[in-house]
Amino acid sequence: MHEVRRQGYLTAVVAALAVLLAIFLAPIATFAQEALPSWNDGKAKSDIVAFVNKVTTHGGDGYVAPEDRVAVFDNDGTLWSEQPFYFQLGFTFDRVKTLAPAHPEWKSQEPFKSVLKGDMAGLAKSGEKGLVDMVAATHSGMTTAEFEKIVTDWFATAQHPKTHRPYNEMTFQPMVELLNYLRANGFKTYIVSGGGVEFMRPMTEKMYGIPPEQVIGSTAVTKYALQGDVPVLMRQGKINFINDGPGKPVGINQVIGRRPIFVAGNSDGDYEMLRWVMGGNSPHFAMIVHHTDAAREYAYDRKSSFGKLDKALDEAALRNWLVVDMKSDWKKIYPFDN
Amino acid sequence: MHEVRRQGYLTAVVAALAVLLAIFLAPIATFAQEALPSWNDGKAKSDIVAFVNKVTTHGGDGYVAPEDRVAVFDNDGTLWSEQPFYFQLGFTFDRVKTLAPAHPEWKSQEPFKSVLKGDMAGLAKSGEKGLVDMVAATHSGMTTAEFEKIVTDWFATAQHPKTHRPYNEMTFQPMVELLNYLRANGFKTYIVSGGGVEFMRPMTEKMYGIPPEQVIGSTAVTKYALQGDVPVLMRQGKINFINDGPGKPVGINQVIGRRPIFVAGNSDGDYEMLRWVMGGNSPHFAMIVHHTDAAREYAYDRKSSFGKLDKALDEAALRNWLVVDMKSDWKKIYPFDN
Structure with missing residues (x-):
């Protein structure tokens, strides 16, 4: 009983304050x-x-x-x-370099070969398909949580080539x-x-x-998927939707x-x-x-x-x-x- | 100047009220x-x-x-x-009946044939693929705005077979x-x-x-797509994602x-x-x-x-x-x- 009465009182006070708020916020x-x-x-x-x-x-x-x-x-x-370049492309280039030791075939395979040599003209020849392949290969094979950490770590260290600022600034x-x-x-x-x-x-x-x-x-x-008994979401090497x-x-x-x-x-x-x-x-x-x-x-x-x-x-x-x-x-x- | 001072005053009042609100809401x-x-x-x-x-x-x-x-x-x-049955299936059955005059081939084509005869056992034989085909055929070929109207109109008139209530109740x-x-x-x-x-x-x-x-x-x-010069979103007869x-x-x-x-x-x-x-x-x-x-x-x-x-x-x-x-x-x- 006591509690119910207190609740009613509080509700009335809150309603009154909400009305006051609405009146004061309108002209802002x-x-x-x-x-x-x-x-x-x-x-x-x-x-x-x-x-x-x-x-x-x-x-x-x-x-x-x-x-x-x-x-x-x-x-x-x-x-x-x-x-x-799109900053996500900068991220992708860095991913290619990081993953390269595990992919010796990239040394002779476009568009990876051009990226590893820093040859932007060569990369451009691969066109949109080359870019999509490269994003798919470097953004997949891990859980969503692992990918989040990779992205966060990259933003903490990578620098824009012109301003030398972190990209997120x-x-x-x-x-x-x-x-x-x-x-x-x-x-x-x-x-x-x-x-x-x-x-x-x-x-x-x-x-x-x-x-x-x-x-x-x-x-x-x-x-x-399950890793042991732990549910995870695995990123696949395939684009779902291009927004x-x-x-x-x-x-x-x-x-x-x-x-x-x-x-x-x-x-x-x-x-x-x-x-x-x-x-x-x-x-x-x-x-x-x-x-x-x-x-x-x-x-x-x-x-x-x-x-x-x-x-x-x-x-x-x-x-x-x-x-x-x-x-x-x-x-x-x-x-x-x- | 006058305006700036008034804004500062209002901000202070609003902040004070927000604090009061937070104090009173906490025990609720x-x-x-x-x-x-x-x-x-x-x-x-x-x-x-x-x-x-x-x-x-x-x-x-x-x-x-x-x-x-x-x-x-x-x-x-x-x-x-x-x-x-799932209520969206009820909607789908009604769509099949509504669209049937324009689709004479459905009289001899499963799962439409069974739906038109009210033969639920026959429908069940078509399995999940039959259902997906039927949803695709009846939920497509219109703009998203047109589909919204079709759904809204259906809820306004359709009745649940047991309670005879509108489904949304x-x-x-x-x-x-x-x-x-x-x-x-x-x-x-x-x-x-x-x-x-x-x-x-x-x-x-x-x-x-x-x-x-x-x-x-x-x-x-x-x-x-553009209809004349008007941008629209057209629903295609194909499932994008099954959630x-x-x-x-x-x-x-x-x-x-x-x-x-x-x-x-x-x-x-x-x-x-x-x-x-x-x-x-x-x-x-x-x-x-x-x-x-x-x-x-x-x-x-x-x-x-x-x-x-x-x-x-x-x-x-x-x-x-x-x-x-x-x-x-x-x-x-x-x-x-x-």
Whole structure:
């Protein structure tokens, strides 16, 4: 009896506090423009803020309920750098070198031979199939837990060839602020990347505040097995799903089951995802990160090997996709920039 | 300036309220046993409550941080009935009848022929391959949005052959209470079912309070396409992934990327998922719903066509999996029971 009465009292107190919280939180969105300090004032920043204000204004035409405020972000070239090569490729090269002593045949077998000689032109000749073979061979044959440790250890020691920073520090500061800003306004933020989901998950919480269950990526075939009496998941040397291009809307639908209302990408690999989000019935917003800053990062679009932006750039104006100019729209690129 | 000061003030107020909330919410878990009113007092209920108290007690040995409180539930036979057949099979039979006029060849082609004649013995002869063919043929050739409407319309009109209730009312009330109880204690609840993910998602929020992004199920191959200039996802007549048996830990890893700490199942199709959850390093809890109530629901286990429970029942005691006896542990089965 005593307990029941106490529970009723607590419930009432909690309800009252929740109402107070709701009242005080409502006006905060208005001031959140301050949450994007690394963005220069201009169309890009004000378009983003205007959209967020629209979908969070109770009673407004464009109001979207919090559970439908889903935002999806490409990773390579959108949230962190992808030059001079996708960072997972750097990981793959290092894996080839580590595993080479156990694979003497790689000395005469492409694409391994070129990687071991540091011959990037030779590697390029192997094309996409060569890359896929190399990823399959170096990312498999271990449990998911073992792979997580391999990835974590690699990030702790590997360095970017140009900045000599750990790869996981090479995030774009304005994009990290954008993720925080959207979350402060009730959005759920997802990564939707061509990269391997188990390559990204060990780092995304620390890098972006994005938990494992909000990372969508390419996957290897994985099989349940027993080691002795211990259940494990074994990574097989075979690709299960490539979450790129037309695969991105498929991956989003499979994992989220809702159409996002905000999308950010940087390449033609994001084209279909941009189209899919902008085809929804709710208010929606799309942005492209355009790499225009050769001094502070890299400048590339139509002829790049990594992050080629061509068709999406051609259609951006027609389809009302915001093109963010890194050079003029961003005060700083990396967190470690002055 | 004025705005910045107001924001600082609001932030302080919100922080203070959040602290108050945390203080008042902490002791509530203790009284939450009242949140399982349809469970009889006994070992099953007290084991569940003891586990939840353990993982939510700050400073205790078994404390688990909220982000790691992941609970996974099988659907058919665990959260709702699966007799006299999986309800998605009922949907499939109705789809065969609806589509039959456009498929005159089905009159002489198994398994369609048997379904159209209502010959369940004939259907059984087609085996699992027959079922998969029939699901593929009846769940494909439309967009994901069109399929969602077909499913929603079906649930609005179809009736269970025994209770004559809409299928979506045939949830197990004690399990719905368990879902609510876990969520009230900071758990994130997922469905992990052999059923089709797009068959479940239109209903799970209303039935169980589980949103689309927390439903893991079997999937069809789906392709991005343009209808005119409108992007759509087309469901193909081919299974992509069967989320059953050893597939369940794989599906969990692919979507969640964390090992759950609570699992509920009812059949050997959940065996590997039970093993996977109970193989984790955090405190963990497994339960099996045992169908023992022929009067109020159905009684079946080792020789059932749907929801066969054999190996998992044999190993439950050895592996410390709680076996819930529906007849003695549950006061009521369905929400509409007296």
